[in-house]
Amino acid sequence: MSDLIPPATPAPLVVIDRVGKSFGPVEVLKEVSLTVAAGDVLSLIGPSGSGKTTLLRCVNYLETYERGLITIAGESVGIEQLPDGRRRRKSDRQIAALRAQVGMVFQHYNLFPHLDVLENLTVAPCRVHGEALGPVRERALALLERVGLADKRHRYPSELSGGQQQRVAIARALTMQPRLLLLDEVTSALDPELVGEVLDVITSLAADGITMMIVTHEMAFAREVSTSVAFMAEGRLIENGTPEAIFEAPHHERLRSFMQRYRAGNRL
Amino acid sequence: MSDLIPPATPAPLVVIDRVGKSFGPVEVLKEVSLTVAAGDVLSLIGPSGSGKTTLLRCVNYLETYERGLITIAGESVGIEQLPDGRRRRKSDRQIAALRAQVGMVFQHYNLFPHLDVLENLTVAPCRVHGEALGPVRERALALLERVGLADKRHRYPSELSGGQQQRVAIARALTMQPRLLLLDEVTSALDPELVGEVLDVITSLAADGITMMIVTHEMAFAREVSTSVAFMAEGRLIENGTPEAIFEAPHHERLRSFMQRYRAGNRL
Amino acid sequence: AQESRLDTIVKRDKVIVAVSSTARPNGFIDENGRHTGFEVEFARLMAKALVGDPDKIELMTTTVDGRFPAVLSGKADFGISTATIYPDRAVRLAFTRPYIDSSTLVVVPKGSQIKTLADLDNENVVLGSTNSAAMVDRAKKYAPKAKAIFFDTDSAAALALKSGRSTAWQADSAAANFFVGHNGDEFVVLDGSLGTINNNAIFMKPGDFPLWLALDTIVREYVNGSRYGEYAALYKTWFGKEPPPQRPFNQN
Amino acid sequence: MLTSSALYLAQGALVTIGLSLGIIAVATVAGMLLALLRLYGWRPLGLLAAAYGLVARGVPLLVLLIGSYFSLPYLGLDMPLWLVVVLIGGLYFAAYAAEVFRAALAAVPRTQWDAGRALGMRRFQLFTIVILPQARRLSLPPFLNVALVAVKNTSLVSAIGGWELVAAGREIGERTMEILPAYLAVAAFYFVICFSISQIGRHVEKKMRYV
Amino acid sequence: MDFGFILNNAPLLMEGAAMTVALAIGALLGATIGGGVVAGLRMSRHAPLRCVGAGFVEIMRNTPILVQIFVLYFGLPTLGVHMSAFTSAVLAMSLQNSAYIGEIYRAGLESIHPRQREAALALGMMPGMALRVILLPQALRRVLPPLGNQFIIIIKDTSVASTIAVAELTQASKLLLDRSAAPYETFATVALIYLAISAGVAGVLKLAEWRYPVRVS
Numbered sequence A, B: 001m002s003d004l005i006p007p008a009t010p011a012p013l014v015v016i017d018r019v020g021k022s023f024g025p026v027e028v029l030k031e032v033s034l035t036v037a038a039g040d041v042l043s044l045i046g047p048s049g050s051g052k053t054t055l056l057r058c059v060n061y062l063e064t065y066e067r068g069l070i071t072i073a074g075e076s077v078g079i080e081q082l083p084d085g086r087r088r089r090k091s092d093r094q095i096a097a098l099r100a101q102v103g104m105v106f107q108h109y110n111l112f113p114h115l116d117v118l119e120n121l122t123v124a125p126c127r128v129h130g131e132a133l134g135p136v137r138e139r140a141l142a143l144l145e146r147v148g149l150a151d152k153r154h155r156y157p158s159e160l161s162g163g164q165q166q167r168v169a170i171a172r173a174l175t176m177q178p179r180l181l182l183l184d185e186v187t188s189a190l191d192p193e194l195v196g197e198v199l200d201v202i203t204s205l206a207a208d209g210i211t212m213m214i215v216t217h218e219m220a221f222a223r224e225v226s227t228s229v230a231f232m233a234e235g236r237l238i239e240n241g242t243p244e245a246i247f248e249a250p251h252h253e254r255l256r257s258f259m260q261r262y263r264a265g266n267r268l
Numbered sequence C: 001a002q003e004s005r006l007d008t009i010v011k012r013d014k015v016i017v018a019v020s021s022t023a024r025p026n027g028f029i030d031e032n033g034r035h036t037g038f039e040v041e042f043a044r045l046m047a048k049a050l051v052g053d054p055d056k057i058e059l060m061t062t063t064v065d066g067r068f069p070a071v072l073s074g075k076a077d078f079g080i081s082t083a084t085i086y087p088d089r090a091v092r093l094a095f096t097r098p099y100i101d102s103s104t105l106v107v108v109p110k111g112s113q114i115k116t117l118a119d120l121d122n123e124n125v126v127l128g129s130t131n132s133a134a135m136v137d138r139a140k141k142y143a144p145k146a147k148a149i150f151f152d153t154d155s156a157a158a159l160a161l162k163s164g165r166s167t168a169w170q171a172d173s174a175a176a177n178f179f180v181g182h183n184g185d186e187f188v189v190l191d192g193s194l195g196t197i198n199n200n201a202i203f204m205k206p207g208d209f210p211l212w213l214a215l216d217t218i219v220r221e222y223v224n225g226s227r228y229g230e231y232a233a234l235y236k237t238w239f240g241k242e243p244p245p246q247r248p249f250n251q252n
Numbered sequence D: 001m002l003t004s005s006a007l008y009l010a011q012g013a014l015v016t017i018g019l020s021l022g023i024i025a026v027a028t029v030a031g032m033l034l035a036l037l038r039l040y041g042w043r044p045l046g047l048l049a050a051a052y053g054l055v056a057r058g059v060p061l062l063v064l065l066i067g068s069y070f071s072l073p074y075l076g077l078d079m080p081l082w083l084v085v086v087l088i089g090g091l092y093f094a095a096y097a098a099e100v101f102r103a104a105l106a107a108v109p110r111t112q113w114d115a116g117r118a119l120g121m122r123r124f125q126l127f128t129i130v131i132l133p134q135a136r137r138l139s140l141p142p143f144l145n146v147a148l149v150a151v152k153n154t155s156l157v158s159a160i161g162g163w164e165l166v167a168a169g170r171e172i173g174e175r176t177m178e179i180l181p182a183y184l185a186v187a188a189f190y191f192v193i194c195f196s197i198s199q200i201g202r203h204v205e206k207k208m209r210y211v
Numbered sequence E: 001m002d003f004g005f006i007l008n009n010a011p012l013l014m015e016g017a018a019m020t021v022a023l024a025i026g027a028l029l030g031a032t033i034g035g036g037v038v039a040g041l042r043m044s045r046h047a048p049l050r051c052v053g054a055g056f057v058e059i060m061r062n063t064p065i066l067v068q069i070f071v072l073y074f075g076l077p078t079l080g081v082h083m084s085a086f087t088s089a090v091l092a093m094s095l096q097n098s099a100y101i102g103e104i105y106r107a108g109l110e111s112i113h114p115r116q117r118e119a120a121l122a123l124g125m126m127p128g129m130a131l132r133v134i135l136l137p138q139a140l141r142r143v144l145p146p147l148g149n150q151f152i153i154i155i156k157d158t159s160v161a162s163t164i165a166v167a168e169l170t171q172a173s174k175l176l177l178d179r180s181a182a183p184y185e186t187f188a189t190v191a192l193i194y195l196a197i198s199a200g201v202a203g204v205l206k207l208a209e210w211r212y213p214v215r216v217s
């Protein structure tokens, strides 16, 4: 099984091994298997309701999964496989330690409304890692600068426009200096200028060796930024490969029709 | 002034006349003037934080404005200009009557969490306009069918994915059969397939003669669907015109640089 | 001048009396659910004298907190509810002459260190009682060294003695005798009474002379005069012994 | 004798239930009005409502009951006891309920108001269709608290000549001079009453668990 | 109305008021902390703990404080446990109000959108820290008004301690009433003192509300 992979080899950072999940009677993830190598940028694409968000949440163990196993750097996520085959939830401490290395940006931003922009960025590094405020502040301000919001550092989230909130959420995840970053439709509220900027940010992060999993609907973005692309539909992973393979030479019928719609939309 | 325009002439449906608005010390709308003819589809584009959402909210009087006047079909929105120059808020009844004719879809959907999907659609026509449930239900189901969610009619919003919620929100606004529809980044949470569908919906609505104001970051979408485009930056309306004029022959420096980024992004 | 309450009573052909339902044996609900007790039955005798029928009476049951407001507000015509005549009270309430002399007894567990009333004045004694002015004053006067604790009702004070929260309990003779009568194998009454005799009297709103005169006269006729026989029978029923002999009011 | 005591307590419990329901009904309506005044009302009226809340909550109910029941005759208002209790108790707990409702109403996000307004709802419609149903869920547990305190405070009516469960228990206790078993029996009756109310509350709360 | 005797007995009332404040402070602290424990149990991931929490809440909330106080004060000595009247009163009030306050905490926390907790967890916070740093500060503003209610109820519930011979304000007033037969003056005075104490607590809570405003957000 996947947790037998020795961590010394240049192993994939994330291994998703036949993961299944249901909400009540509804099966939303069906035997999804996928690996993400360290330094990879993986884009998850697929129609609405296909389970992309759910899969991302499982990688962070914000959602539990009933079947299969996810491992990050050889360590299983959230669940311990006991020798007798039973599954046991890991301790809160173990789960938190894992999450501290995995950054996540949500589709709904989920900023903390009672903290101002700067506090939103500094609260986790200071309280979770016990870092001193000074350097964290520096880092946070630099990140805010990078996303063009340094002047809004003392505003509260409710006083920001949608795109501004989105950028704060990205900066917040980055202030934790994660080794794996999960992004759920981070560009949806951004204008083309900013999409370009975020793209730059992500590219430079990739260059820094940060592994990323990105859920997105913007194919151009997916194509530009990622080293591999995975297509999901109805809870299954239908096809994955290099961006070229997926966009130029889709095998699967479902993916082909999806791409067709996309090209039809983009021809405009 | 704009409220002197006789309603008999083929007048513009929406007239925004030198509108200004501030949040405390921050001026977010500066002398914005714009007209939208009946049957027009206007796209509002511009960088994040430029005031697009705020302008849209003013048209619905969800946000008050301190300077200038907005009129819809010759009737001033929210504010009465008294002969002596003072401004007075209109009565709740007047404001509600106006809003009932103006549909709005929010960036964050704002569905009612305590009502199921169908109830979200029928509540306003039935309770506000006193229409009979029967025909409203028919209409609502037809709309749900059109956005591909007929099978989810008894789900609650919290059980839907982002894109599904987005589509319910669009259907909810349409059930009111508005003559003016305000859309705030309605395609941001949709995958390309659905963007295409929503596009179809919007095109057919335009064919039905419904006037629309659309805030969007997707230039391809803006170009395809709209009869005119307005570009905002830093609270000002910088330039407006036909899609061709804006996308092909931008005059203003600010718009040109914005378009450049967009093309750079889309070349991928 | 205002109409006297007396006329109201006669016209109404019924009296309204504030009494207690939680002070055995003076006023309580018996096993059959009937509201009875010495004071309640005495109230019926008052009704008999006032309107000619002991059953032409409406009993208004209040707690200690509400008994005085009940008559001051006029909700009740007068009250018979273990009210001791007390100088401070007489400023604001009108009292008739007393309808009973009661004494205060002290109950202790059998085998207690406390053998006499004099033993009460000791640091080790915890003296429980109800929270009435007379009890508080007596505790201060006769057992200043003892720790005094006060409860809302006699039954709570009795419970304190039973559970060891107090080592002695001072109570109205009626309540003390009743309790020891039921728990005779565990508790005894000390000899003698603590302090002087209390006078319990009918109380009413002040300033209504005709009513006061009528009530006072009726009480005199029961306690000292022509109807002593009825009073004596009532007394015997509830306290199991003869009442003090007829005497002029100022005797004690 | 044991059964007759139980019957006696049951009669008292019925009175307690009746008074409680009356008080809770008045408190709910009046409390909602007070909360509305404080949140959305004309400012001076809002301040007045706040002052009312402070005073009404600060003064013991016993004092209010005695003060009002025995003073109303002076004002020429000779209301029956139960009516005084329901009104005074209701207005008293309205002050508590108002705080609960105020917090719950304020917790409904502003975006919900926006959504309702955009659909052309007027204030009242918006409030009843969108805001109130959502506030109900948040207010339920603390409102249940207030309701249960109200139930237990009905025992104060014995001070003004009323009779209910505790009075019945005390009468039995004083008759036998055995107060503890009587009180335990009273507690059992209270438990049945209050548990029923809180179960209803929980059931409603569960049904509203949609977020 | 004649308040002369009240002035003469002012020391008695003041001593009573001081005892009332002492009882209230003890019970407020006990219940505020106990409420946290109760809410923790009620919202626990483990079903047995949730059951314990629910059972505690039902028993405490659905029986009168008077009976709980009697059981602690009169009942426990027969089991050999001796607590002073003051301790018994504070303990009984703390226990009962832990149930009430626990429910208030729970309602407040459950009203915070689950996404907030997720965001905190995703940043690597432990559940406890997410609670302290992210959830509680947001819940506080929704909880302050009902919490204020409960605090004031506690203050007035201290009067039950008079039934077990604690010389607090209500007992002092009953004595004064019994002595003077002046109910209106006595009640008015006592009401004012309770009002003053409650207003003090309400004032402190208003300060907190100033920091965590209760308004539509």
Ligand SMILES: Nc1ncnc2c1ncn2[C@@H]1O[C@H](COP(=O)(O)OP(=O)(O)OP(=O)(O)O)[C@@H](O)[C@H]1O
Pocket: A023, A026, A028, A047, A048, A049, A050, A051, A052, A053, A054, A055, B158, B159, B160, B161, B162, B163, B164, B189, B191
């Ligand atoms: N809490 C829930 N209860 C029941 N069903 C759920 C729940 N959350 C999600 N689902 C269902 O699971 C499916 C997958 O949802 P998910 O949010 O992962 O989709 P997605 O691929 O991210 O879609 P989108 O692109 O629209 O965001 C959807 O059909 C959704 O309705």
Ligand SMILES: Nc1ncnc2c1ncn2[C@@H]1O[C@H](COP(=O)(O)OP(=O)(O)OP(=O)(O)O)[C@@H](O)[C@H]1O
Pocket: A158, A159, A160, A161, A162, A163, A164, A189, A191, B023, B026, B028, B047, B048, B049, B050, B051, B052, B053, B054, B055
């Ligand atoms: N309540 C508020 N208080 C203070 N400033 C606000 C408030 N709401 C919006 N703003 C500011 O007003 C400006 C315009 O905001 P608006 O939401 O209209 O932008 P937008 O063009 O819709 O941006 P986006 O594309 O990111 O949604 C922003 O700079 C924002 O920070």
Ligand SMILES: [Mg+2]
Pocket: A052, A053, A054, A107, B161, B162, B163
């Ligand atoms: Mg999603």
Ligand SMILES: [Mg+2]
Pocket: A161, A162, A163, B052, B053, B054, B107
């Ligand atoms: Mg916007």
